[in-house]
Amino acid sequence: MSQKVLLNATEVHIALQRLACQLIENHNSFTNTVLIGIQPRGIFLAERLKSILEKDYKLKNIQLGYLDITFYRDDFRRGDKTLEANTTNINFIVEDKKIVFIDDVLYTGRSIRSALTAIQSFGRPLEIELLTLIDRRFSRHLPIQPDYRGRQVDAIGGEKVKVCWEEKDGEDAVYLVNE
Amino acid sequence: MSELSVNHLLGIKYITEADIQLIFETADHFKEVINRSIKKVPSLRDITIANLFFENSTRTRLSFELAEKRLSADVINFSAASSSVKKGETLIDTVNNILSMKVDMVVMRHPNPGAGVFLAKHVNASIVNAGDGVHEHPTQALLDCYSIREKLGDVAGKKVVIVGDILHSRVALSNIFALQKLGAEVKVCGPKTLLPKYIENIGVKTEGSLRSALEWCDVANMLRVQNERMDISYFPTTREYTQQFGVSKALLDSLDKEIVVMHPGPINRGVEITSDVADSKQAIILDQVQNGVAVRMAVLYLLASKIKHNED
Numbered sequence: 001m002s003q004k005v006l007l008n009a010t011e012v013h014i015a016l017q018r019l020a021c022q023l024i025e026n027h028n029s030f031t032n033t034v035l036i037g038i039q040p041r042g043i044f045l046a047e048r049l050k051s052i053l054e055k056d057y058k059l060k061n062i063q064l065g066y067l068d069i070t071f072y073r074d075d076f077r078r079g080d081k082t083l084e085a086n087t088t089n090i091n092f093i094v095e096d097k098k099i100v101f102i103d104d105v106l107y108t109g110r111s112i113r114s115a116l117t118a119i120q121s122f123g124r125p126l127e128i129e130l131l132t133l134i135d136r137r138f139s140r141h142l143p144i145q146p147d148y149r150g151r152q153v154d155a156i157g158g159e160k161v162k163v164c165w166e167e168k169d170g171e172d173a174v175y176l177v178n179e
Numbered sequence: 180m181s182e183l184s185v186n187h188l189l190g191i192k193y194i195t196e197a198d199i200q201l202i203f204e205t206a207d208h209f210k211e212v213i214n215r216s217i218k219k220v221p222s223l224r225d226i227t228i229a230n231l232f233f234e235n236s237t238r239t240r241l242s243f244e245l246a247e248k249r250l251s252a253d254v255i256n257f258s259a260a261s262s263s264v265k266k267g268e269t270l271i272d273t274v275n276n277i278l279s280m281k282v283d284m285v286v287m288r289h290p291n292p293g294a295g296v297f298l299a300k301h302v303n304a305s306i307v308n309a310g311d312g313v314h315e316h317p318t319q320a321l322l323d324c325y326s327i328r329e330k331l332g333d334v335a336g337k338k339v340v341i342v343g344d345i346l347h348s349r350v351a352l353s354n355i356f357a358l359q360k361l362g363a364e365v366k367v368c369g370p371k372t373l374l375p376k377y378i379e380n381i382g383v384k385t386e387g388s389l390r391s392a393l394e395w396c397d398v399a400n401m402l403r404v405q406n407e408r409m410d411i412s413y414f415p416t417t418r419e420y421t422q423q424f425g426v427s428k429a430l431l432d433s434l435d436k437e438i439v440v441m442h443p444g445p446i447n448r449g450v451e452i453t454s455d456v457a458d459s460k461q462a463i464i465l466d467q468v469q470n471g472v473a474v475r476m477a478v479l480y481l482l483a484s485k486i487k488h489n490e491d
Binding site: 087 | 181182183204205207208211212215216217218219220221222223225250480481483484485486487488
C-alpha cells in the first residue's frame, strides 16, 4: 500500500477558507440557509466550515444538522457487511429552506442520491446545493455534480481518497491511497 | 462492523449480549426515524415478510406490521382462525406454501413452545419468534430492556422484579434471559403456584412478599394473570390475588423511592395494577409500546441484512 499527499494541512485550511467565502457569496447572512453534514465523514468538514463562518466572518446562528443516509442506501444486502447507522440530528425545519449538503469526498454520487431521498422525510426544501472537499472526477455513476469543491482529483478505480481531520485522525490532510 | 450472530431471532437464549447491544443501538436510530414527519425508510423495499399468527395478538401483531411497513417491506398477514390450518394442514406445509410465493422472512406466533426453532430447521427463510407458547417472546424482552435503558440510562446493575404469573409467561422467561445477559439482577414474585419449580436454577431468586420485592427493586415488571392458559385454579380468587400481588398507588407511595412500573399488556386494570398506577408517571407502559416499533424495526433490519441479495 502506498500513499501520496494530495493536500497538506496548510492547503486544507486554504481550501476551507475559500469554500467558506464562496458560501457567503451565495448565501449572505445564512438567514434562510441551513448546512447539513452527511454522516459519517461529512460532519467534520461541516463543523469546520461552521466554525470558520462564525469565528472568522462573525456570522451568527448558522444552523447545522447531521443527516444519516444508511437506511436510504441502494446497496443494502449487496455487500458482506451489515450497514451501520449513525445519528441523524436535524432540530430545525427544512421546509422552504436552502440546504447545503456537505460531504468530504464525492465519488460515485450514490451517497448524495441517498441523501436527496433522506432529506425529503424532513420536508420540502427550497433548493439543495452540494459542497465537497474532494471531487473525484470521472468516477460518477449518477448525474450529480458539486456546486462547491475544494479540489478536483483524478483517481483511478483501485485508488482511494482518504481525508483526515485533526479532531478525528490527529492531522488535517488528504491522501491518495493505492491499495 | 458488527452484525448479528444469528440468522433467526428464535429466543433471547440464542443471542449474545453484543447482539442485544447492536439491536439497541440500531433501535436508537429507528426511534429517531419514527418521530419524523415522514416515518418511513426504504431499506427493506425488496423484502417480503409473512406474519403468521397461530394465536391471538393485538399489540405484537400491529407493532410488527407497523415496523415492517415503516421499513418499506411488503407484508402478508395470516391468522390461524381463518386458514387451512383448520382443515388439517401441517405447519411446514402451511409455511412452505407461503414461502413458495417468494417470502423472505416469517414472523410467527404459535401456541407450541419451540415452533420457531422447528420451523427454522425446516424452511428456508429468516424466522422471528413473536411468541411460542409459554417459552419465549424475544422482541417483548428486547423492548422491555430497551425501555429500562431509556428510562434509567443502563440495564447493567439494575434490580428488576417480575411480578405475577411467571409459570405461564413467555415474557417472563425472555425477560429473565435478556436482563441477565445485560447484567441486571432479577427476582420473581408471585403466588407459589405460579412460580416455576426450578426457576432458581437459572439464577433467579424468588420472593413471596410483594412489598419486600418492591422495596428491593428499581423496576417492577407486572405480568398479566393468563387465565386462558390455566386449566386448574392456581389461587383462590382474583380478589385474593389482587390483595397480595396487585400494585396500587398507595403501595408505591409508601415506598421510600420511586420505582419504574412496566407492563407488557394487555392490562387487567384493578387486578395486577390499579388504574391510577397504570396512568401514573411512574408507569412507562405506553413508552414500551412506542419502543416496540423501533426495536422490531431494528431486529427486522439486522436480520434482513443477512439475507444476501444474490441468494434471491
